[in-house]
Amino acid sequence: xxxxxxxxxxxxxxxxxxxxxxxxxxxxxxxxxxxxxxxxxxxxxxxxxxxxxxxxxxxxxxxxxxxxxxxxxxxxxxxxxxxxxxxxxxxxxxxxxxxxxxxxxxxxxxxxxxxxxxxxxxxxxxxxxxxxxxxxxxxxxxxxxxxxxxxxxxxxxxxxxxxxxxxxxxxxxxxxxxxxxxxxxxxxxxxxxxxxxxxxxxxxxxxxxxxxxxxxxxxxxxxxxxxxxxxxxxxxxxxxxxxxxxxxxxxxxxxxxxxxxxxxxxxxxxxxxxxxxxxxxxxxxxxxxxxxxxxxxxxxxxxxxxxxxxxxxxxxxxxxxxxxxxxxxxxxxxxxxxxxxxxxxxxxxxxxxxxxxxxxxxxxxxxxxxxxxxxxxxxxxxxxxxxxxxxxxxxxxxxxxxxx
Amino acid sequence: xxxxxxxxxxxxxxxxxxxxxxxxxxxxxxxxxxxxxxxxxxxxxxxxxxxxxxxxxxxxxxxxxxxxxxxxxxxxxxxxxxxxxxxxxxxxxxxxxxxxxxxxxxxxxxxxxxxxxxxxxxxxxxxxxxxxxxxxxxxxxxxxxxxxxxxxxxxxxxxxxxxxxxxxxxxxxxxxxxxxxxxxxxxxxxxxxxxxxxxxxxxxxxxxxxxxxxxxxxxxxxxxxxxxxxxxxxxxxxx
Numbered sequence: 001x002x003x004x005x006x007x008x009x010x011x012x013x014x015x016x017x018x019x020x021x022x023x024x025x026x027x028x029x030x031x032x033x034x035x036x037x038x039x040x041x042x043x044x045x046x047x048x049x050x051x052x053x054x055x056x057x058x059x060x061x062x063x064x065x066x067x068x069x070x071x072x073x074x075x076x077x078x079x080x081x082x083x084x085x086x087x088x089x090x091x092x093x094x095x096x097x098x099x100x101x102x103x104x105x106x107x108x109x110x111x112x113x114x115x116x117x118x119x120x121x122x123x124x125x126x127x128x129x130x131x132x133x134x135x136x137x138x139x140x141x142x143x144x145x146x147x148x149x150x151x152x153x154x155x156x157x158x159x160x161x162x163x164x165x166x167x168x169x170x171x172x173x174x175x176x177x178x179x180x181x182x183x184x185x186x187x188x189x190x191x192x193x194x195x196x197x198x199x200x201x202x203x204x205x206x207x208x209x210x211x212x213x214x215x216x217x218x219x220x221x222x223x224x225x226x227x228x229x230x231x232x233x234x235x236x237x238x239x240x241x242x243x244x245x246x247x248x249x250x251x252x253x254x255x256x257x258x259x260x261x262x263x264x265x266x267x268x269x270x271x272x273x274x275x276x277x278x279x280x281x282x283x284x285x286x287x288x289x290x291x292x293x294x295x296x297x298x299x300x301x302x303x304x305x306x307x308x309x310x311x312x313x314x315x316x317x318x319x320x321x322x323x324x325x326x327x328x329x330x331x332x333x334x335x336x337x338x339x340x341x342x343x344x345x346x347x348x349x350x351x352x353x354x355x356x357x358x359x360x361x362x363x364x365x366x367x368x369x370x371x372x373x374x375x376x377x378x379x380x381x382x383x384x385x386x387x388x389x390x391x392x393x394x395x396x397x398x399x400x401x402x403x404x
Numbered sequence: 405x406x407x408x409x410x411x412x413x414x415x416x417x418x419x420x421x422x423x424x425x426x427x428x429x430x431x432x433x434x435x436x437x438x439x440x441x442x443x444x445x446x447x448x449x450x451x452x453x454x455x456x457x458x459x460x461x462x463x464x465x466x467x468x469x470x471x472x473x474x475x476x477x478x479x480x481x482x483x484x485x486x487x488x489x490x491x492x493x494x495x496x497x498x499x500x501x502x503x504x505x506x507x508x509x510x511x512x513x514x515x516x517x518x519x520x521x522x523x524x525x526x527x528x529x530x531x532x533x534x535x536x537x538x539x540x541x542x543x544x545x546x547x548x549x550x551x552x553x554x555x556x557x558x559x560x561x562x563x564x565x566x567x568x569x570x571x572x573x574x575x576x577x578x579x580x581x582x583x584x585x586x587x588x589x590x591x592x593x594x595x596x597x598x599x600x601x602x603x604x605x606x607x608x609x610x611x612x613x614x615x616x617x618x619x620x621x622x623x624x625x626x627x628x629x630x631x632x633x634x635x636x637x638x639x640x641x642x643x
Contacts, residue, residue, distance in 0.1 A: 003521045014505035308501045311462060313490020313567075314518035315483055399462050402497065 004318060007309075008325040015298055019330070022294040026334025027341055029287035030378055033280045034342025034370065039349070040276040042365040044269050048237070051265060052258055054200050056112075056143050056231035057240040059261070060098070060253045062090045091115075091226035098251050102232060105250070107243055110142035110233040115214055117221040117228065121164075122181040123172040130168065131208045132182065134217020134227075143231045146198065152176050153196030157213055161195035165206030169197045182210065188220035284377070287334075288385040291327055295389035299323065299396075306393050307401025316394040323390030324383050331382020335375040343371075407474075408492075408571045408603050409436045409459060414468035416454050428454045430626045431468065436571060436605060441597045443614040444607045446623035452607050453575070455623060459605070460493055460573050461485045473570055490519035494564030494602075496574035501560065502548040508559045509535060509544040515566045534562035538592060554585035561592060565602065574606045578613065590616065 012019045064084075092098065095113050102111050115134040120127050137157035140146075146155055151166050153176030162182065164174065172180060174194050183189045192212060200206050218225060232247070234240045240257040248255035259266045299306070306319060346364040353361040411434040417427040428451045436442065446452045457463040458470065461477060470477045473492050477485065494515070502511045510517075512531040517523045535544050538558040540551075548556055557577060564572050574593070578586035590613050597604050605621075608614050622629035 001523055003517050010505040304501065305503050309518055311495050312515040312518055313486055315486050318521065399457050
């Protein structure tokens with residue numbers, strides 16, 4: 001039996017109403033924090049997943065061709081208006097070695113080369129503007145997930161086949177096995193069989209994207225053996241930016257991370273995170289103040305008992321520890337109840353609020369780490385909040401305290 | 405016989421600075437020896453409580469020396485005085501002051517628990533033995549509110565004995581008890597003094613109870629009256 005633990009526990013148990021009140025306060029605070037964290041991280045994970053379902057984490061493109069400024073004679077003033085060049089025939093020629101090098105870079109989990117360019121799909125007199133995307137399907141599927149986008153047909157890409165979006169299929173009246181003609185501005189023209197119909201999740205992409213074997217896209221677009229982009233999947237989603245910077249340096253190509261390509265989304269996510277952090281911080285403050293105020297009252301109420309304990313020879317440090325521990329216990333137990341409450345609220349809303357297709361409007365992410373962190377922080381906050389009341393208790397003059 | 409406590413020229417004043425300086429004790433010299441059973445008498449305002457607080461190491465004298473079991477106490481910090489209190493002194497308060505959140509047995513163990521930070525099974529047995537000695541064995545698990553006034557004071561008395569103190573300071577231990585219960589409690593103190601040799605200093609207003617004490621120490625206006633000199637009888641309306 002330990003003095004500090006026993007006395008802290010008894011005092012909490014004895015002050016039933018106060019303890020219940022303070023526990024309820026901490027639980028509600030922690031519940032709100034858990035709820036907001038779960039909802040926000042769920043939403044963000046969902047938005048990022050949706051956004052990145054058709055994108056690579058990093059895309060390498062040919063470096064821009066830039067006009068050189070005229071040489072300047074030292075001491076003279078240069079007047080020049082340099083217009084940007086058209087980026088004609090700007091492709092990546094030696095991509096085989098670049099892909100091999102990128103594959104060997106840390107944090108890179110998959111790489112796919114792509115030759116893309118504008119074209120026209122034609123079927124029965126209907127012409128639709130499209131984007132030709134020549135890929136090695138096995139490589140491409142490792143960067144961009146396709147199996148969840150398949151609507152009809154099979155995910156195979158032998159020579160002479162094309163995978164098309166569902167809007168284009170509807171516009172041209174095509175089913176898997178049907179045929180269409182692909183044409184390009186350079187005069188290339190080839191008849192292809194529809195291998196599969198995909199849903200990319202966006203109407204515009206479903207109208208335009210046509211996947212075909214790399215070799216045939218290169219022929220149609222007149223690229224010989226060159227590609228236009230290299231798609232890269234990173235093992236660490238949120239380190240894509242530094243990966244892009246490294247790759248740009250290493251390859252001399254332009255490298256864009258998904259954050260750069262989706263600037264507005266990243267800004268929105270950041271401001272969402274910031275506001276949820278602010279709510280959490282203020283709720284934590286409110287909880288800490290609640291714990292402190294209830295403990296201050298408790299110290300005043302138990303003044304005489306504290307005086308008796310001091311008179312009979314309890315060291316001041318032990319009194320301090322008793323009240324710090326009370327704060328910690330309240331924080332810990334409050335966070336346990338609060339985590340349950342927050343988890344129940346989050347699961348509740350994800351079950352109740354559904355989108356039209358029946359998937360949850362607020363997909364919730366509840367990971368164990370959140371609960372452990374919350375419990376640790378709440379315990380720490382409890383101890384800190386108890387510091388002032390505990391110091392007050394420890395500094396009580398026994399004579400004054402007993403006299404009351 | 406060994407000296408338990410020696411006071412030499414102990415003065416205590418309050419105030420100072422902006423408020424007027426008031427001296428409450430004007431140089432107290434006093435010795436308590438082992439096994440004594442002494443009453444401290446004095447009217448309200450005579451400085452009894454202050455003297456008791458100083459003897460209990462709860463207040464420090466403004467001037468003078470206080471030795472407890474041979475240890476000088478001047479200049480000791482709070483932690484050292486707390487440790488001395490815990491080791492050598494037992495306290496009985498006028499209003500028993502038991503801790504309501506703990507059982508009678510736990511209250512008895514409290515001085516040991518508070519001083520050491522933990523208690524053993526032997527400590528528990530000693531506390532149970534002490535309760536049995538004052539006839540409260542069957543009330544060991546009860547909370548203070550479930551006990552009568554006399555029972556509460558008996559628990560408080562054995563609590564003061566838990567650490568085997570050299571000196572028990574009792575501040576009007578029968579002050580809020582009816583006459584018969586007060587007599588019983590006083591008899592108990594006498595018995596503990598006779599059987600264990602524990603030294604008691606008992607503050608009381610009650611001349612009748614004080615008459616039963618082998619030594620009477622009288623305090624008047626912050627000065628000790630010489631032993632054997634009868635001071636004006638403390639007024640019964642003092643409390």
